[in-house]
Amino acid sequence: MTLEATDLPVMRLSSTDAPAADLAALARATDTRFILAVFTNLAGKPCAKLVPVEAVDELQSDGVGFAGYAAGAMGQVPKDPDLVALPDPTSFTPIPFVRPGLALVHCDPHVEGKPWPYAPRVILKQVLGKAAERGLSVKVGAEIEYFLVQRDEDGTLRTADVLDTSRQPCYDARDVTRMYEHLTSISAAMNSLGWGNYANDHEDGNGQFEQNFHYADAMTTADRVVTLRYLISVLAEQRGMTATFMPKPFADRTGSGMHMHLSLWRADGAAFPDADDPRGLGLSETAYAFIAGILDHACALQGVIAPTVNSYKRTGATATSSGATWSPRHATYGGNDRTHYLRVPDGNRVELRGGDGSANPYLAAAAAVAAGLDGIDRRLDPGAPGGTPNPETLPMTLLHAMDALTADPVVTGALDAAGPGVAEYFAALKREEFFHWHNTVTAWEIDSYLTAF
Template identity: 40%
Template sequence: MLLSELARDRGIRYFLISFTDLFGVQRSKLVPAQSIDEMAENGAGFAGFAAWLDMTPADPDILAMPDRDSLFQLPWKPEVAWMPADLCDIHGQPMIDTPRLLLKKMVAAAADQGYRIKTGVECEFFLLSGEAHQISDSSDRAAKPCYDQQALMRRYEVISEICDGMLSLGWKPYQNDHEDANGQFEMNWHYDDVLVTADRQAFFKYMVKSIAEKHGFNATFMPKPFATLTGNGCHTHLSVWDNEGKINLFTDTTGSSELSTLGYQFIGGVLESAAALCAFANPSVNSYKRINAPVTLSGATWSPNTISYGGNNRTHTIRIPDFGRFELRLADGAANPYLLAAAIIATGLDGIERKIDPGDRCDNNSYDSPPSDSVKLLPNNLLDALRCLKSNVILTETLGTSFVESYLKLQHQQWNQYSHHISSWELEHTLDC
């Protein structure tokens, strides 16, 4: 069926053809339904330099080819449909160094080895008052607001509309809660194939912000918008299945352990490259205000500070909450849905290939127990993470040298812009020198 015919059947008037750039920003063109078949065939043209891509104004246009198999009709505006797109050059050649295509590359690499990756994400966000940088609910002041029933229900109209949207899209959402910070919420939906989850995560951020604006609020996934409150995480649950998606290969068939040997090897690869992985899991300057952070108002940051794994223990980078899966607690709300997933797969497959032993699990509270000499700390800032990525052979070779060089180039530009900024703290503490 042509997209124009689908539009007629579903009452769609416009299509948003959207791609995600290297920094996770969604770039779109709004196409009327009468023109969508031509755009689907030939692509929507963009100037690559206008987005966060390693291009110049002298470069030719790039084309966004929409994926009709991943069409989302906006629940709050059904006359519009959103479609994620893959980028190609004007000759029709795929631009493999772009986020969604990199994830597809890693999905294919896993499939070649007989593996099918499934993920689920927990996206945390704050609801703020309009343009003001303050919590939208002035009554949300508890020191430990996590799961606060009253605060949750005061934002029922927003949360329920977002959840209704996920229900209508068939995502199988199963719970919503007030999180550990005042004004912070989390919404969970069922896990799926990694590309499906990444597309949904990208759309979820757009949906949350749009519905929040509809109700007069501003939603933010910023990693650490408030110094004394818990930051926005993007916890990622991952399991590896056979190519048919029927058998969970992380399941220990003996029943004596939470994970199979394959699962622990995957974890071993992630932990070995964790410092470099931070460049994708924690891609902003602000990200490092969330990890390695001082104690918050609630008494815990709920963010990792050591490169370690444990059982059902939320103080480590990796938690094994149940049989057959693990949770990476490293990533935050600024993470690019596609690059994060691609990098996790790259490091995990390396762990399987080299049969990396993650070592003994840690059952300590990493917040109040000093780490042993064998446990490494996470990078202290974005620059440290970028340096770790530059020296990491696995991610460079697997994701591609040209992509990593482009990513590092753009991220160093961001770091330099940040470094040129004079903060109020500097003025307060050094002006009298």
């Protein structure tokens, strides 16, 4: 992740552009014929309605209605009133590379005229408001890792590129070249939108890739993560492949993370750098307190940034076919060292490496920021870089993570930032998910126990 700026042609009009508050003007300027009005549920599923440009004024003024229970994980039951998704015009994004004339806009769900507290985007807004009360703004960069796969007739999952078979495929120029059309289509899309794609590479697992874009304010980055996952999925599908952000689709390969690069800013500039840092990482006391807060709440935080049963196959892995898991097992921090939960590549930012591809980016950013702000409020000290890890620090399963989450008032407070009950609802959903998996008889059990007794 780089902190350099970029000068690229921009299709996405920003909030500083004069017509940015007018969806109709944005649609005309970009030859848009249909708009996807998008929000995510708590599980990260992108939900949308397709709105013709002829109804754009109605979309902007009245929003578009959804049966919230049908959207899943939105804190509703069938009898509840509609979720009304109100668009944020500053997030308007033309995506003609998916379909000519298509755009999307991210929305904030409301119920009966009020922001819905179970809506992830609404939650992040509230947490960022708490940072603003302290005179701080938050910038985030996100690394998007995923596998390109296909399924055989019997359902077996395999790498989409049948030639991608080497023991250490990371950065292999030949594997990248064979996926040239897919990777360059995504890169061109990001750059046409002004996101500043600066690298596309083959990651550590066979069939695994990463595509990077420049950091931005926390809300913009979260919107872009949702948009990019959608773009990668749809464009891969057009080429006969499935793009999966599942944390650990293959037991013997490295899992897919969603590393977040976090930095705080004041009106007069960045709050993290300090060239005179006696600990040698180039960080300010504010940055160290932020780090300490994240470490202090790491167990509960994992329940948000690694929110699936499969997540703990990634963080619990002890070996992979390439020789390294690249996922943290302990809540430690250090310099430019990828074995830590929090890596400090330079004095401008910290990289949170515990999250994975199943994380909802709005919730992940909200929970991480809340944990860091708590460290600042309490003036916590993380100790010396690279301290001795506690082998029991990070949760072993999703169930352990939910126990940690419900016992942590800071992380539950982040989920409840827009209204009470969200954390309890989220934890109940995740416990149900765990026991649904736990009650499924697997091939491993048949192989292990069928004739063992």
